[in-house]
Amino acid sequence: xxxxxxxxxxxxxxxxxxxxxxxxxxxxxxxxxxxxxxxxxxxxxxxxxxxxxxxxxxxxxxxxxxxxxxxxxxxxxxxxxxxxxxxxxxxxxxxxxxxxxxxxxxxxxxxxxxxxxxxxxxxxxxxxxxxxxxxxxxxxxxxxxxxxxxxxxxxxxxxxxxxxxxxxxxxxxxxxxxxxxxxxxxxxxxxxxxxxxxxxxxxxxxxxxxxxxxxxxxxxxxxxxxxxxxxxxxxxxxxxxxxxxxxxxxxxxxxxxxxxxxxxxxxxxxxxxxxxxxxxxxxxxxxxxxxxxxxxxxxxxxxxxxxxxxxxxxxxxxxxxxxxxxxxxxxxxxxxxxxxxxxxxxxxxxxxxxxxxxxxxxxxxxxxxxxxxxxxxxxxxxxxxxx
Amino acid sequence: xxxxxxxxxxxxxxxxxxxxxxxxxxxxxxxxxxxxxxxxxxxxxxxxxxxxxxxxxxxxxxxxxxxxxxxxxxxxxxxxxxxxxxxxxxxxxxxxxxxxxxxxxxxxxxxxxxxxxxxxxxxxxxxxxxxxxxxxxxxxxxxxxxxxxxxxxxxxxxxxxxxxxxxxxxxxxxxxxxxxxxxxxxxxxxxxxxxxxxxxxxxxxxxxxxxxxxxxxxxxxxxxxxxxxxxxxxxxxxxxxxxxxxxxxxxxxxxxxxxxxxxxxxxxxxxxxxxxxxxxxxxxxxxxxxxxxxxxxxxxxxxxxxxxxxxxxxxxxxxxxxxxxxxxxxxxxxxxxxxxxxxxxxxxxxxxxxxxxxxxxxxxxxxxxxxxxxxxxxxxxxxxxxxxxxxxxxxxxxxxxxxxxxxxxxxxxxxxxxxxxxxxxxxxxxxxxxxxxxxxxxxxxxxxxxxxxxxxxxxxxxxxxxxxxxxxxxxxxxxxxxxxxxxxxxxxxxxxxxxxxxxxxxxxxxxxxxxxxxxxxxxxxxxxxxxxxxxxxxxxxxxxxxxxxxxxxxxxxxxxxxxxxxxxxxxxxxxxxxxxxxxxxxxxxxxx
Numbered sequence: 001x002x003x004x005x006x007x008x009x010x011x012x013x014x015x016x017x018x019x020x021x022x023x024x025x026x027x028x029x030x031x032x033x034x035x036x037x038x039x040x041x042x043x044x045x046x047x048x049x050x051x052x053x054x055x056x057x058x059x060x061x062x063x064x065x066x067x068x069x070x071x072x073x074x075x076x077x078x079x080x081x082x083x084x085x086x087x088x089x090x091x092x093x094x095x096x097x098x099x100x101x102x103x104x105x106x107x108x109x110x111x112x113x114x115x116x117x118x119x120x121x122x123x124x125x126x127x128x129x130x131x132x133x134x135x136x137x138x139x140x141x142x143x144x145x146x147x148x149x150x151x152x153x154x155x156x157x158x159x160x161x162x163x164x165x166x167x168x169x170x171x172x173x174x175x176x177x178x179x180x181x182x183x184x185x186x187x188x189x190x191x192x193x194x195x196x197x198x199x200x201x202x203x204x205x206x207x208x209x210x211x212x213x214x215x216x217x218x219x220x221x222x223x224x225x226x227x228x229x230x231x232x233x234x235x236x237x238x239x240x241x242x243x244x245x246x247x248x249x250x251x252x253x254x255x256x257x258x259x260x261x262x263x264x265x266x267x268x269x270x271x272x273x274x275x276x277x278x279x280x281x282x283x284x285x286x287x288x289x290x291x292x293x294x295x296x297x298x299x300x301x302x303x304x305x306x307x308x309x310x311x312x313x314x315x316x317x318x319x320x321x322x323x324x325x326x327x328x329x330x331x332x333x334x335x336x337x338x339x340x341x342x343x344x345x346x347x348x349x350x351x352x353x354x355x356x357x358x359x360x361x362x363x364x365x366x367x368x369x370x371x372x373x374x375x376x377x378x379x380x381x382x383x384x385x386x387x
Numbered sequence: 388x389x390x391x392x393x394x395x396x397x398x399x400x401x402x403x404x405x406x407x408x409x410x411x412x413x414x415x416x417x418x419x420x421x422x423x424x425x426x427x428x429x430x431x432x433x434x435x436x437x438x439x440x441x442x443x444x445x446x447x448x449x450x451x452x453x454x455x456x457x458x459x460x461x462x463x464x465x466x467x468x469x470x471x472x473x474x475x476x477x478x479x480x481x482x483x484x485x486x487x488x489x490x491x492x493x494x495x496x497x498x499x500x501x502x503x504x505x506x507x508x509x510x511x512x513x514x515x516x517x518x519x520x521x522x523x524x525x526x527x528x529x530x531x532x533x534x535x536x537x538x539x540x541x542x543x544x545x546x547x548x549x550x551x552x553x554x555x556x557x558x559x560x561x562x563x564x565x566x567x568x569x570x571x572x573x574x575x576x577x578x579x580x581x582x583x584x585x586x587x588x589x590x591x592x593x594x595x596x597x598x599x600x601x602x603x604x605x606x607x608x609x610x611x612x613x614x615x616x617x618x619x620x621x622x623x624x625x626x627x628x629x630x631x632x633x634x635x636x637x638x639x640x641x642x643x644x645x646x647x648x649x650x651x652x653x654x655x656x657x658x659x660x661x662x663x664x665x666x667x668x669x670x671x672x673x674x675x676x677x678x679x680x681x682x683x684x685x686x687x688x689x690x691x692x693x694x695x696x697x698x699x700x701x702x703x704x705x706x707x708x709x710x711x712x713x714x715x716x717x718x719x720x721x722x723x724x725x726x727x728x729x730x731x732x733x734x735x736x737x738x739x740x741x742x743x744x745x746x747x748x749x750x751x752x753x754x755x756x757x758x759x760x761x762x763x764x765x766x767x768x769x770x771x772x773x774x775x776x777x778x779x780x781x782x783x784x785x786x787x788x789x790x791x792x793x794x795x796x797x798x799x800x801x802x803x804x805x806x807x808x809x810x811x812x813x814x815x816x817x818x819x820x821x822x823x824x825x826x827x828x829x830x831x832x833x834x835x836x837x838x839x840x841x842x843x844x845x846x847x848x849x850x851x852x853x854x855x856x857x858x859x860x861x862x863x864x865x866x867x868x869x870x871x872x873x874x875x876x877x878x879x880x881x882x883x884x885x886x887x888x889x890x891x892x893x894x895x896x897x898x899x900x901x902x903x904x905x906x907x908x909x910x911x912x913x914x915x916x917x918x919x920x921x922x923x924x925x926x927x928x929x930x931x932x933x934x935x936x937x938x939x940x941x942x943x944x945x946x947x948x949x950x951x952x953x954x955x956x957x958x959x960x961x962x963x964x965x966x967x968x969x970x971x972x973x974x975x976x977x978x979x
Contacts, residue, residue: 056632065397158476158483196464204443204461206398206405221666234463234525235434235560235667242663243396243625339868349662349749 046079048259048281049251057084057213058093060244061101061175064207067244069215072321072354073282074180076248077215081105081177084213100172104132107179117187122194126155129176130163143170157197164201167209175211182216185226192230195237203240212241217324219350220245250279250355250368263288272303276310278369280355286313287371311371318375322384325351330385333357337367337376389635390601394628396621396660401443405596405624408589409441415580416445420455420517420554427546427555429523429574432582433726434560434667435621441582442519442558455517455554458484463522466531470538471496478504481516501544505553515552524559527570539573546573561671562724583726584739585618593623597631601642608645615650617739625661626741629653657741658748665745668725674761675713676721678702681755683728683735684746694734705752706829707798711762756830759798766796773805782809800826800833807837816845827865839866846872852879877903888912893919927965934960 047054053069060067061084071077083089085103094101106129115124130147137144146166150159167174184190202212216223224236231237251259256279260270269291277283290309294302322330329351332343342365343357351357360366367373376384393405400406412430419428430438442459449457458481465473474497478490485508492499509516526535546555555577559566563579585593594609616622630653634643669677679698686693686701702714718735721728729738737743761767769792776785786809792802803826810819823838839862846858856879862872884899893916900908935957 052636059392059632063391063395065395158479162483192464192467194464196461199463200461203398204439204459206395206400206403208398220663224666229530230467231464231525232466232528232530233561234466234522236663237463239434239663239667240397240399243628243660245660245663353659 045285046075046282047083048285049255050076050080050248050281053080053246053248054083054093056246061173061211061213062094062097064173064205064209064211065244066202066208066210066212066238066241067214067246068220068238068241069213069246069248070217070219070350070354071215071248072217072324073248073280073317074217076282077217078107078179080248081179081213081215085175085177097173100170101175102133102136102172103175103177104129105177105179108183109180112183112187117183120188121154122189122191122197123154125189125194126160127151129178130155130174133174142166143172157193157200160197160201164205164209168205173207173209173211175213177213177215179215181214182218182223185223190227190230195227195231196234199235199237199240214238214241219247221350222326247350247353249353250358251281253279255279255281256284259284260288263292265291269303272306276307276370278355278372280369283314283369283371286310311374314371315375318372321356321372322376327385331381333367334376334381334384336365337373338381389638392628392631392635393596394624394631396624396628399439399443400437401440401445402447405593406440406444407593407596407620408585409437409444409582412441412580412582413445413448415578416556419578420515423550425578426550426553427557427577429557429559429563429577429579430582431559431561431563431579435664436582436584437620438558438560438582439521440620442521442556445517445556446519449517454514456484456512456514457517457519459519459521461521463525466526466528466534468534470534470541473538474500474541477518481508485512497541501541501548505545505548509549509552512552515554517554517556519556519558521558522560523557524561524566524570527567529567535567536569539569543573546577560667564724565671581726585620585623587613587618590616590618590623593620594627597627601639602631602634603642603644605644605646608647608650611647611650615654615740619739619741621664622657622661622739622741625657626650626653629656629660632656654741654744658745661741661745662749665742665749668727669750672725673713673717673720674758675711675717676725677750677758678707678752678755678762679714679717680721680727680746681750681752683737684743684750685752687736687743692731692734692736697734701752705756705759707759711796711798713762713764756800756833760796760801762798763796766792766799766802769795770799770802770805773802777805777809782813785809798829800830804833804837807841811837811841811844816841816848820845831865835865839869843872846875852882855879877905879903881905884908884912891919930963931957931960934963 057067057069057080069077069080082105084093085105090098090101106125111125111128112120130150134147137147143163143166146159146163150156150163153159164174198212202208202210218226220236220238220242223238227237256274257270259281260273265273265288273284273287273291277287287306287310290313291302291306293309294305297305299305322333325333329348332341332348333351333356335341336343348357355368356372358366358368367376395403395405416428416430419425430441432438446457446459449455458477460477460480462473465476475492478492478496478500482488482490490504492504526538528535545553557574557577563571563574566574590613591609594604594612598604612623612626616626630645630650633649633653633656634645672680682698682701683693686697707714718728718730722730727738727742728735737746760770769788773785773788773792776782776788786806789802789806789809792799793806796802803822807819807823807826810816810822820838820841823834823841827834827838842858842862842865846855846862849855849858856876859872859876859879862869863876866872880899880903884896884903884905887893887895887899893912896912897909897916900912938957938960
């Protein structure tokens with residue numbers, strides 16, 4: 001028995017043990033790698049928690065209506081536009097109709113880099129905006145001829161209208177996505193005729209063959225206030241889009257929990273992230289990433305280190321956010337943080353929609369997330385609001 | 388794929404199945420087209436009420452009927468274009484609709500269009516033209532006065548050119564009375580038609596748009612929507628849109644039936660998405676109308692009629708303590724011109740419940756304090772005058788004018804502030820402070836910064852410490868967190884405490900330190916004062932006790948009770964205690 005044990009059982013057991021250890025190590029490594037990849041994909045998914053918004057935007061496109069995407073997070077806005085116009089998503093989002101949709105994504109910032117902000121003419125804008133449509137048209141087709149007539153007539157409103165009518169007759173729809181649309185303000189395109197044409201083409205018919213999707217960090221109201229000097233008594237240019245104003249605000253508590261649960265944070269860590277980042281997916285992702293890095297670096301106090309790193313990463317972003325607010329709104333927010341002075345909601349409703357202003361359990365207005373509160377506390381009112 | 392939301396809350400719906408009702412308005416337009424006396428009509432109404440949709444529907448129907456050739460022409464964005472350009476564009480559009488080549492209007496397009504091209508066209512065309520001018524009021528722009536005047540005169544001539552074959556439908560998104568005189572002169576003899584709410588029957592038809600599209604509306608639910616929107620087309624579409632969206636959020640297996648509860652649940656989203664719709668309305672209202680409508684929204688509950696007394700009580704709370712004529716006139720204009728409220732036997736109520744909720748949420752009364760300045764236009768004009776005088780450094784004259792402003796409108800906050808500023812500049816600090824204190828009673832937020840600053844200046848100039856203290860304390864009454872005032876108060880009380888200590892006034896010193904909030908000092912002084920007061924007695928008692936004890940010891944040693952020893956001991960104790968007491972007091976005092 002003992003010889004048997006010595007010569008056979010022990011080596012077998014030893015072999016099994018080694019195999020077990022190797023397998024355990026392999027699976028640990030593999031799981032860890034998978035987890036890291038999953039974390040990475042969660043942290044880089046700019047559209048987390050935006051399922052409802054995507055659905056609403058797709059619906060607006062399908063019914064030929066126009067929308068405005070409002071968010072202070074540029075990446076989120078651009079990712080949303082990219083997702084909606086990505087051919088690989090078309091079938092899932094638009095079903096059978098996807099074949100009849102022509103997407104044109106135009107970043108106004110890049111348009112001006114190419115054309116010169118002071119010289120860009122409406123014809124140049126339309127040339128660029130209609131390029132994807134032009135590429136899709138069959139030569140010698142009636143639509144192509146209509147497009148050519150447009151081009152020859154410097155994209156005159158009546159010719160553009162004819163093009164839209166033809167598109168409608170063919171059952172086609174141009175989905176014109178204009179990223180950073182607010183950069184038009186103050187440019188050579190900031191003219192009544194240009195905005196009026198855009199409004200007419202997109203809103204006069206229902207369902208329209210032109211679905212506008214505008215993206216920026218201001219509200220429609222702010223846009224209308226800014227264009228008031230060139231449109232004193234007429235209808236606000238984009239008021240037909242009010243129903244389609246989609247503010248990328250907070251995601252639900254359940255979605256936040258889901259996001260954090262996927263990343264295997266402890267309860268305390270999840271609470272920490274929720275507190276400093278609020279329910280803004282972009283902030284949550286940055287905070288989670290900071291905490292993950294702190295943990296990977298085996299910091300003694302990972303939460304403290306993560307908080308500091310997160311603050312440093314969002315400081316510029318917060319400065320830009322606060323500078324994007326009107327001075328009065330900025331001051332009201334600073335007064336709420338520094339003097340606990342209740343703001344009047346009238347002009348602050350956009351901030352409420354964006355989730356920077358929330359009501360606490362006692363029904364009192366509070367600033368969210370905590371990192372923004374700290375940021376405001378660390379700066380003077382002048383530094384924050386004098387812009 | 389899920390069915391698509393059939394409701395349209397944004398784009399014009401003329402010529403599409405989503406266009407419902409308005410048969411009375413369309414009939415009125417057809418009557419005008421047939422009438423030998425008239426060839427033009429003005430449609431007016433709030434924005435988002437469906438005027439462009441009516442034009443779109445007219446365009447479609449007229450095209451189908453074939454007797455008239457409709458030409459839709461949008462005037463938005465054309466206020467600053469030269470009249471020649473607008474006329475050329477109009478001619479191009481007419482040709483486009485008629486399928487003709489672009490016209491050549493030559494060097495003088497205005498004259499050629501009016502005198503040659505258009506008359507010839509009308510002569511040759513079998514059917515008459517109907518020019519559908521949308522956004523006509525966009526031309527009524529003060530910044531483009533010359534173009535406007537020229538174009539309006541030109542249009543007046545066009546209207547009379549050929550009454551039989553040239554017809555006009557003008558659309559404006561405001562009240563006729565709000566147009567400038569020159570625009571009004573154009574519409575003087577033209578019939579007008581108000582575009583208002585849909586009737587109940589048409590509203591129900593609009594709601595039922597989705598019934599062929601996988602959503603059922605029981606009568607009760609339709610009534611609920613009617614209760615909320617009273618046929619406001621935009622809000623009806625919006626409510627139905629949001630309800631449809633909520634019910635189709637998840638994949639549905641059977642046709643959902645809309646309940647009143649689901650409609651009510653959708654209302655917060657409806658309000659959020661309709662905020663913009665009231666912004667335009669708001670922009671067009673006069674200050675008094677804004678104040679009135681906000682007060683009505685704040686005071687009224689669902690369907691509740693608000694009495695004038697209830698409104699007055701509410702206005703009182705925002706500082707409106709006197710009657711303002713403009714405010715008394717507001718209900719009539721809000722009812723007749725704006726179609727927003729309805730006068731009832733006992734008071735007023737909102738015509739559309741959802742508008743009440745929108746005003747209540749987004750245009751809250753307490754945020755309207757700036758509107759109080761504009762309640763009396765005449766007072767506001769005087770205020771502008773006084774501002775100019777102030778800038779020109781004519782301070783006394785500015786004060787006189789401001790007096791006039793405040794007599795006309797005691798609620799003019801900016802006038803009160805400017806008055807105080809001028810008094811401050813003139814060095815009349817206390818007078819300025821008094822004015823501001825009066826303003827503070829009704830408008831604390833507006834008065835506070837300047838009042839606190841004024842009191843601070845008054846305190847700085849006060850000669851007596853007591854006066855200074857009074858002003859600093861007053862500052863804290865108005866602004867409890869004024870750190871500098873707190874510091875100064877502390878300094879004064881500290882100085883007072885030190886002075887009191889120098890004259891051995893412990894009570895006063897302790898009180899002063901208490902006022903200064905210096906708890907450590909209070910404890911220290913209390914200790915010292917206690918010793919000061921009772922040390923003599925304590926030392927005397929101790930010394931007496933010690934001497935007595937020694938006497939007792941001596942007595943024990945001797946083992947003989949002798950009353951004389953007791954007497955000697957006690958006597959000696961008293962003498963020594965008195966002596967020690969004297970010395971200790973002197974020493975304590977010296978230490979101080």
